[in-house]
Amino acid sequence: MEQVISKIDRRKFLKFTGITGAGFIIGLSLKGKAGAVSVAKAGDVASYGLTPFVMIEKNGTITIFNPKPEMGQGTFQSIPSLIAEELEVPLTGVIIQQTGGEKRFGPGQSAGGSSSVRGSYFELRKVGASAKEMLVQAAANQWKVPVEECYAEDAKVYHKPSGKSIGYGDLAEAAAKLEVPKNPKLKDPKDFKLLGKNTPRPDIPLKSSGRAVFGIDVEVPGMVYASVAHSPVFGAKLVSYDDSAAKKVKGVIGVEKCQRIFGPYTYDCIAVIGENYWAAIQGRKALTIKWDNQGNDKFNSKDYTQYLHDLSKQDGAIDKEVGDFDKAYSDAPVKLDAFYETPVVSHSPIEPMNCVASWTDGNKLEIWASTQVPGGIMNEFTKKYNIPEENLTLHTMFSGGAFGRRLYTDFVGEAVQLSKAIGKPVKVLWTREDDTEQGPFRPMTFSALKAGLSADGKTLAFQHKVISPTIRYSKNYDKTKTDGTMTEGISEQKYEFPNMKNLYVNADFHIPVAAWRAVTSTTLAFAHESFIDEMAVKANKDPMEFRLGLLTKDSDTKTVLQKLKEVSNWDKPLPAGWGRGVAQYEFFAGLAGYVIEVSKKGNGVNIEKAYAVIDLGTVVNPDMVKAQVEGAAVMALTAAIKSGITFENGQTVQKNFNTNQLVRINEMPKVEVHILANGGPKIKGVGEPGLPPFAPALCNAIYAATGKRIRKLPFDIHNV
């Protein structure tokens, strides 16, 4: 569904999105050369196979199509601003419309892996630049003046010598007939008006007034509501159910079987359909369902933890080998080893999973969803139901948090099945209990670490062995090989170890697991960077200097540590009872580090301050980057000190926020964020890198303050 900035009247917007003929659309052709741009009249777009991101109407209204779903990470501003910067239009007054998986917008219609800005930075700027050049050319043609005498600013083209100007709306039709520049000139970053600046986000007023429309808020005519009962025990099979009481509940209009399909799993479910949501919920409570637990009700976290410990004795598959670890370790005069554990955690976006689906004429499907993957939904459901793309209309809604959970479409599938079954638009809305109980979850990783040091504290040998289930659901999965998703980052750290052998041992797990914000780095960084600290202690060296000593060559990691040292006043003594810790982690999404200061408080600690440094190369919106890192720190803190998800009798112990607790405002530490954006060749991600190094920096600080080494998450911050 269209999300409109505050000043635009919604009805007017709906009217002109139905535009045909007038105006023009500029798009980035992903079929041809990267950056090649074509123009077509609106309405003809599909036949050209283009991916149009800009629409300008005769009345001057500009619409920018945004292929990156907004889930709090700021793509509603950062992505359109890439186009707007080069197009020379201010973002205020522009209509931003989320794309719905349409092929013409290309394959990149998803948000995940901190990839939105770094993946679009040049391509979408070229789209804006091409459109601008055509508009300038159109003005030059109209005025019969050399194009060099014209320039664009604030949605107008100006003629420098005469000072006259003309608005984009008056140029759109003529511009659309021009040839598209193949290599549009991009602006010099020093001339940027939006990029690199603290530009306010257009969605903020909507989100400060209850006007932002999330998936849960969608209402369509004739819509009914569904609450879906899933087995609390993973892997149970439906035996029978009695819906006679449910059907007697006022407002209940039916009970339907459906399936939740997640990765390799297909679970039977019973949906109660109601005239309103409360009726559906009451009806669901009145269901009697008999499940065959298939023995899965014996599963519990305690036994599974033991299983992972047993697996850790296996050699494992080699992830990366440098030199001769075995010999170097065996010869080393100083040895240390440690075992680290992390928990399963939930995504728990505050907007529970939901979707509205509506089938009409038996072969036309309309979906409204808070999702990270509009492109994925388009692919999956057109294939599954064998309908052409034009028969599926997807409205990508604002997501009330996602964190990886909305990369998956299990809840969309439920709504699509139910609408098909009953022939009405259906809103499926999971309860918080469904969301907490059903997963998918971030899996735990366990880590066995070893290091060999020389007598004077030099690192001779290093090993990180990961033991974990995998989030990669592939038919061709080979358990005898390493799994880069589950060893994420451990072999890419810049520390110069002369001998290193990293290993992976895969564990079976029958519970749905998934990517979580910063994926496996969120657990591995804790083990990796805490153990580096243990090595520093063993070597009797300052943890910051020990790390820098392992980084003789220039690297972004070294720069981040040096910056942390500077901004945290690392060398300045702290008050008695305080301690500070450092950690960094580089992985596919990017690179960040923290220095955290804690003070002793009773049997536990208080977090006094967290200094964060994030390395980006190039920054689009510094304030948004700071917000992302502040938020990542909170999410990392929850994962470090709250219960996470545990299992007993085959199901989650935690069912809602009373037991699956999240950090609250009174537990929020002060976070000070510093951005490194020196125009490096590689643009790094924003949303995720602030997470992984938080827990190890905190635990290293706790060691410095108390002498207690935390090797297992979660831990009780009030009683270390």
Place this chain on the structure above:
Amino acid sequence: MPEYTLNVNNKDYKIDVDPQMPLLWAIRDFVGLKGTKFGCGIAQCGACTVHLDGTPIRSCSFPASAAAGKKITTIEGISENIDHAVQKAWIEMQVPQCGYCQSGQIMSAVALLKNKPHPTDADIDAAMQGNLCRCGTYQRIRSAIHRAAELV
């Protein structure tokens, strides 16, 4: 089933629903105001916070029938033009990320400032800890409440 009159944002709505239906669902699905959000259903997250005669309550755990005859204020009712001091501060500090919890955060903040025009950090902790934010905007919420106190 009896009919109730709910006064929401100074407007009366007659609704005919199960008296035990939580006020949240009456507001969202019958009155039709979607700014108030569902997060947990057990008064743990605060996304559903509205004011009942000026006092913040968790509408997910409050029967609709018990709100009859009282003044209910939702996020839609605090200003016409997104210009309440709290909203201005929220925009100035760029508080929301996903934004889903923010209606509830703002309703709690508005009530806090009514009782304590110049809250301390401890006051903010006490008044706001019933509102979860999974995106982690707490630091900005704190700054924005202090800022709103200046703007009031």
